[in-house]
Amino acid sequence: MKTIKIGQFGFGCVGEGLFDIVTDQKKNLPIAYQKICIRDINKSRKAPLEILTDNPKDLFEDVEINLIVELINDADHAFKIVSTAIRKGIPVVSANKKMIAIYYGEIQKLIAEYKTPFLYEGAVCGAIPILQTLENYYQFDKISKVEGIFNGTTNYILTKQFEEKIPFNLALKDAQAKGFAEVDPTSDIDGLDPKYKLKILLAHSFGLDVPVDQIFATGIRNISQNDISYAKNKGLKYRLISKIIKHENQVCALVCPILVKESDLAYKIDHENNYVSITAEYTGKQLLYGKGAGSHPTGIAVFSDITGVINGLSYTKSIDSNLSFTNEVFIEILISAQNLKLLDNVKFNEAYQVYESQGYFYKTGKVSINSLLSTVTDDLFIGLINNKVEFEKGEELLLV
């Protein structure tokens, strides 16, 4: 077997984790680092100085490099790297969920044209081998639902708030101190990170290429200790859930906090852990649980892609036109804010209740996802009060 000579972009949390694994696996596989491109060449790194560079050209002009690994933060730069590699026919692996979600269509076109292998297991739920499993197992089944906790940072914060009764801001600081949350936590706490993963899973499980701005996602930025303790007193917990549901030939999706009860599996998923469950006709319900983020857990996913590329793997799930994506579905939610006026931002189809508790105003009712999509949610907390989705035709689906 030809030696795999890696050209890697980025040496942050996942990049360093991958470096450990590659170093460890050198004895088992013909694999080595050829060059690593980083932004700040003066920062001290684990990798030997002679393979470091801050010039991307050094990688693309090195004819020895036969695999590109893209592990930087910026989505636009990441796309430039990945598209250059695809055009040059150099197999490429990435863990950049934002880039893959946003540039999904363009990447598909490039792959179709250049036939270059491109894998990205590390982009969806860290160590959980969800894309492989969908690829190898679920192409022959009829998936009706994909659901899970796709963000470790917010799950860690919710666990802290629930267990230690500390307010959101302190729980976030703790998550940042532990390295789970970024300095700018927006992508996690506003539900963008799980939205990107949901978009990728819409493609891999239902063959749909849905623009990210058509997916409703809200996070936990505005969750108050009042919300947490109110739920806790009722034996419930909030979990930031992501889900995709198919009904006949329509598919809907959303990212939203939801109240779960002790008998729900999601109730048991604490700290930075993630899970993905898949419901399908033949397989029934399956669930994969594991570390959704982190240096080594995500590093293993990326390493698995590297060996996948060596073994000639590529994703075969194609965009399927039989299904259509819809936001014309109805869900039952509660919203809360300290300013009563803000509750009017949400246009309910049916309002159930308005009440006040400990300085917070609450409203419950039924609303369409379409209507939520046009709502400014910056100052509001939105939570699902149950796991039901009602499709336009008035058929109610009770989802477990």
Added chain:
Amino acid sequence: MKTIKIGQFGFGCVGEGLFDIVTDQKKNLPIAYQKICIRDINKSRKAPLEILTDNPKDLFEDVEINLIVELINDADHAFKIVSTAIRKGIPVVSANKKMIAIYYGEIQKLIAEYKTPFLYEGAVCGAIPILQTLENYYQFDKISKVEGIFNGTTNYILTKQFEEKIPFNLALKDAQAKGFAEVDPTSDIDGLDPKYKLKILLAHSFGLDVPVDQIFATGIRNISQNDISYAKNKGLKYRLISKIIKHENQVCALVCPILVKESDLAYKIDHENNYVSITAEYTGKQLLYGKGAGSHPTGIAVFSDITGVINGLSYTKSIDSNLSFTNEVFIEILISAQNLKLLDNVKFNEAYQVYESQGYFYKTGKVSINSLLSTVTDDLFIGLINNKVEFEKGEELLLV
């Protein structure tokens, strides 16, 4: 792509499930049944009469057949079928855990000699893609523990006993009526079925070929309603757990009922569901949950193997001589029987307590697996009272 022409042995529960899936997937893949070999040619079947035969030769002499699927019950006959296919160079897929466990070494030799693809995902935990995941993901990690519920029948019985307070015999009859348990339920209720799966996982996760008679396995045949309600009153449940644990270069394994508490994930795994959890250095703890048996769930696993064979997949995990299997480990158990004398069958290293409750005698204490292996357990119930394993050197491992 060349059309896959299947020669299938057996048309029971899984065989029929696979038939449904193949029929369904014909529009997506060049795949078709060429012949199906069954024991009773006169029994009415879903498959068209013209492809049925009761003569195995009809399949092996049909030059059109380019894939053999083995789905019969008898392990020795199954081995004959699989070994003939391997020798003839016809790729083969099987779901026969007993055959693979018992003939593991011989099969490995045949594969090494004839280089014929042989896959068997359906043999371990039905729909759960555990072998694929170990193959694609865990070759590059350092596994320290594999644990789970590997038998749906006994889990269904234990759930029934716990929830509906019905005795073992009635719960077993219910499981038989629902098609979960065989007419002769020995393999399930005595822990043989999960032992075969454990043996296969010892090979795929730790590279060990351990003779099945060296693996201690006990089931739930002798569990009394007294055991169930005693546990329930303490907030506990019994689950038939299978586990493999590595400590330094030693590996131990066992199948045994265990008391689990509400905060344990196993507590939530009810009815015919299975799970497998894998703990490894880089990946941390992952868990796969799903239907451990059944016509379509296992059928999907077999179908996934068929497409795996088409794509040139083969298992690459080899027998690793760095590790050694040991039964010189100590566990803490309780034993119970209606006859006090039977309790003397188990040679405890350290006895904790002897007591009587509702006509049953109990004894708790510490015992080595080696000692249990030489114990006649036909009339005894044996249960782990915690999830600890103590290796010989006196180092105690607390396992979560």
